[in-house]
Amino acid sequence: MALWIGTRKGAFVLRPDRQRRRWQLSGPQFLGHIVHHIVQDPRDPQTLLMAARTGHLGPTVYRSTDRGRHWAEVPGPPAFPQAGDGKSGRAVDRVFWLTPGHPEQPGVWYAGTAPAGLFRSEDAGAHWAPVSGFNEHPMFSQWAPGRGTPDGELLHSILVDPRDARHLYLAISVGGVFESTDAGANWHPLNEGVAADFLPDPNAPFGHDPHCVVLHPRQPDRLYQQNHCGIYRLDRPERRWQRIGRAMPKRIGDVGFPIVVHPHEPETAWVLPMDGSGVWPRTSIAGRPAIYETRNGGRSWRRRDHGLPRAHAWLTVLRQGMCTDGAARPGLYFGTTGGEIWASSHAAESWRCVAQHLPEIYSVTVARH
Amino acid sequence: MACSVHVASPLRDYTRGAAVVRVEGATLGQVLAELERCYPGMRFRMIDEQQRIRPHIRIFVAAREARDLAQPVAAQDSVHLICALSGG
Numbered sequence: 001m002a003l004w005i006g007t008r009k010g011a012f013v014l015r016p017d018r019q020r021r022r023w024q025l026s027g028p029q030f031l032g033h034i035v036h037h038i039v040q041d042p043r044d045p046q047t048l049l050m051a052a053r054t055g056h057l058g059p060t061v062y063r064s065t066d067r068g069r070h071w072a073e074v075p076g077p078p079a080f081p082q083a084g085d086g087k088s089g090r091a092v093d094r095v096f097w098l099t100p101g102h103p104e105q106p107g108v109w110y111a112g113t114a115p116a117g118l119f120r121s122e123d124a125g126a127h128w129a130p131v132s133g134f135n136e137h138p139m140f141s142q143w144a145p146g147r148g149t150p151d152g153e154l155l156h157s158i159l160v161d162p163r164d165a166r167h168l169y170l171a172i173s174v175g176g177v178f179e180s181t182d183a184g185a186n187w188h189p190l191n192e193g194v195a196a197d198f199l200p201d202p203n204a205p206f207g208h209d210p211h212c213v214v215l216h217p218r219q220p221d222r223l224y225q226q227n228h229c230g231i232y233r234l235d236r237p238e239r240r241w242q243r244i245g246r247a248m249p250k251r252i253g254d255v256g257f258p259i260v261v262h263p264h265e266p267e268t269a270w271v272l273p274m275d276g277s278g279v280w281p282r283t284s285i286a287g288r289p290a291i292y293e294t295r296n297g298g299r300s301w302r303r304r305d306h307g308l309p310r311a312h313a314w315l316t317v318l319r320q321g322m323c324t325d326g327a328a329r330p331g332l333y334f335g336t337t338g339g340e341i342w343a344s345s346h347a348a349e350s351w352r353c354v355a356q357h358l359p360e361i362y363s364v365t366v367a368r369h
Numbered sequence: 370m371a372c373s374v375h376v377a378s379p380l381r382d383y384t385r386g387a388a389v390v391r392v393e394g395a396t397l398g399q400v401l402a403e404l405e406r407c408y409p410g411m412r413f414r415m416i417d418e419q420q421r422i423r424p425h426i427r428i429f430v431a432a433r434e435a436r437d438l439a440q441p442v443a444a445q446d447s448v449h450l451i452c453a454l455s456g457g
Contacts, residue, residue, distance in 0.1 A: 056379050056425040056452035057414035073410050079418035091417035 001325050002367045004048070004068070005335055006035035009359035011050060013068065016354075020331055020345040023354040029071065030062070037320055039098040040067075040367035041124070043106050048367065049125045051095035051111070059095045061111070063125050068367070076127035078111050078119035080135070090115055090146070097320075098125075099158040102165030112155030116144035116172045118184070133185040134170070134178070143189070143206050144175050156319065157213035161220050169223070171210040177225065178206075193241035195229035211257045212319040219266040222297075226259035226271055226319075233298050244298025248273070252285055252292070252303075258322035262347070263330050267297045270304075270332060270348055272317045283314040291332070291348040307351035308342070315340075320363035335361030370444030372400065377452040383411040397430060398438035400448055415450065427451040 003014040010028035017023075033052045041047040048068050053059040061078070062071040083089025092113045101108025101120075111119040111128060118131040134140065146153055154173045161167035166183040169190070176191040189206040196208045209228035216222040221236040224244075231245030231254040245254025255276030262268035271292050275281045284290070290305035315336045322334040332344045339358035344351045371391040376384050384390050392407060394400035398420075405412035415426045420438060422428060428435045429449040430442055442448060 054379055055454045055456075056377075056423075058417060058423050060410070060414065075409060077413065079413070082418055082420065089419045091419050091421065 001327075001369060002068075003323075003333055003341065004038040004040070004363075004365050004367055005341065005355075005358065005361060006038050006050070006320070006363035006365075007339070007359040007361050008034055011035045011038055011052075012355075012358060014341060014355055016343075020343070023341075023343070025355050029068075034094075035362065036094060036096050037098045037363045038068075038365055038367075039100065040365070041100050041109075042368075043100065043103055044124070045368050047124055049098050049109065051098055053094055059092050059113070061095055061098075061125055061128070067369070074126045074128075078113055078117065078128040078130075080117060080130060090117065092117060093152055096154050097156040097158060099160065102160050103162065105165050108165075110158040110160070110168075112158055112170065114152030114154045115146045116153045116155040116175060118155060118158070118170060120184070131184045133180065133182075134187050137187055139206075143178065144172055147174075157210065159213065159215045159223075161215070162217060163220055169213065169215065171213045171225075173211060173228075174207065174209045176206040176208040177210050177213055190234075190239060191241070192239050193243070194225070194227055194232055195243070197229050212259050214259055214261050214269075216261050216266040218264060222261075222266045224259050224261060224269050224298075226256050228255070228276075230254045231256075231259065231271055231298065242298070244294070247294075247299060248292060248301050249303075252290075253277075256317075257282075257319040258317055258334070260322050260324050260332065263324055263326040264328070265295070268293065268295045268347075269298070270322070272322060272334060274316065281314075282316050284316075287312045287314050289313050289315045291334075291344075291351075293348050304344075304348035305351070306349065307344075318362055320365075321361055323364050323366055325366045333364055333366075335364040337361060372442055372444060372446050372448055374400065374404065374448045374450065377450050379452045380411060380414065380450060383408040383414075394442055396438065397428065397435050397440040397442055397448070400442050401438065425452060425454045427453050 005012040010031040012027035037051045048064045050062040061074045064071045080090040097112035099110045107124045109121040118134045119128040121128045157171035159169040168180045178187045179190045180187045191208045212226045223234040225232040232241035233244045234241045248254045256273045292301045324330045337360045341355040343354045392403040431446040
């Protein structure tokens with residue numbers, strides 16, 4: 001396996017030995033490019049897509065068909081339709097998120113952008129078309145008004161139900177979680193039970209701030225969400241999220257960016273809490289980073305910080321910055337905005353820093369050799 | 370008639386390293402279309418899908434900053450593609 005690392009200044013790769021003890025760093029590729037996401041196609045492991053831009057130049061997508069050795073810019077990156085005369089239209093500022101399509105739809109990919117937009121490719125990422133069922137939905141201007149986070153209104157966490165290619169979820173920061181059961185032709189909000197402390201209406205149907213939403217691959221009716229306002233779980237066909245973050249220690253709270261599920265155990269998930277008090281420092285709490293693990297679907301949480309710094313480690317891990325490798329005894333990995341990669345070779349048991357001094361890390365993903 | 374286009378370094382991956390290229394066009398829009406034909410992908414990095422010049426791109430025609438793609442370009446004009454970013 002390899003870890004693909006997207007940073008503010010390019011892409012890097014970390015490869016471990018068989019025991020995952022020694023790691024070899026290679027790169028940078030695309031030095032100076034802002035790399036938001038690098039994702040391998042599980043249906044065709046030769047293919048990887050990379051969402052990138054630079055400080056000056058507009059957004060694009062690069063594609064490799066030889067497992068990342070060589071890359072080429074795709075001919076038709078995501079772009080909104082041109083607005084009619086006299087009308088203002090959206091322009092993609094960044095391609096933020098990449099999701100491979102259903103296993104039975106080879107070549108299909110989804111992309112999420114800032115400002116919020118959903119795009120689909122049917123030719124392995126070469127050309128992208130807007131998903132008009134979402135981007136032109138009658139409610140779109142209210143779901144995604146274009147006033148998002150300081151980094152823009154981000155469309156992310158595009159999830160494809162492994163049982164049904166027509167069943168999709170996505171999330172917008174800020175906007176909420178949305179679901180389609182007809183391959184993206186129609187959408188509805190799915191935010192019941194989720195707090196939105198920053199909204200005047202606590203029961204608003206949308207306008208929430210999901211930071212990361214995941215679906216368990218072996219039990220696709222089980223969803224977890226790390227939200228700006230807590231950690232949640234949803235068991236479909238229920239529509240009301242349960243705030244499982246209430247079981248976190250009060251001094252830690254349940255704010256964070258990433259959430260990762262165990263690849264084989266639907267009851268097990270990991271979060272990396274951050275400081276959401278006051279002006280939202282978004283650092284590890286009290287300078288002592290820790291993973292919190294639940295093995296019972298969020299009824300209880302256990303601190304997992306063996307090997308992590310004990311003091312003065314003011315880390316931030318972004319929503320695409322933590323992942324698992326899918327092994328029977330899965331490794332867990334996260335990258336910090338301070339340019340460190342931390343690895344635990346079995347779940348969250350024991351952590352080691354395996355790379356440092358990298359640029360600000362935006363994403364960490366696993367690719368198979 | 371062809372005009373000279375001076376290409377900023379972030380865009381030279383498209384021009385295979387060339388700092389100056391010559392393309393034809395009577396307006397900035399036509400010059401950019403010809404650049405795209407010769408160097409696929411280059412235009413979208415500078416001009417968004419709403420035909421606006423991107424926030425950190427500046428384009429000068431005959432030493433005057435162009436505001437839109439209708440800007441006329443004469444054969445003797447130089448077009449400068451500038452990447453402008455602050456910070457640090």
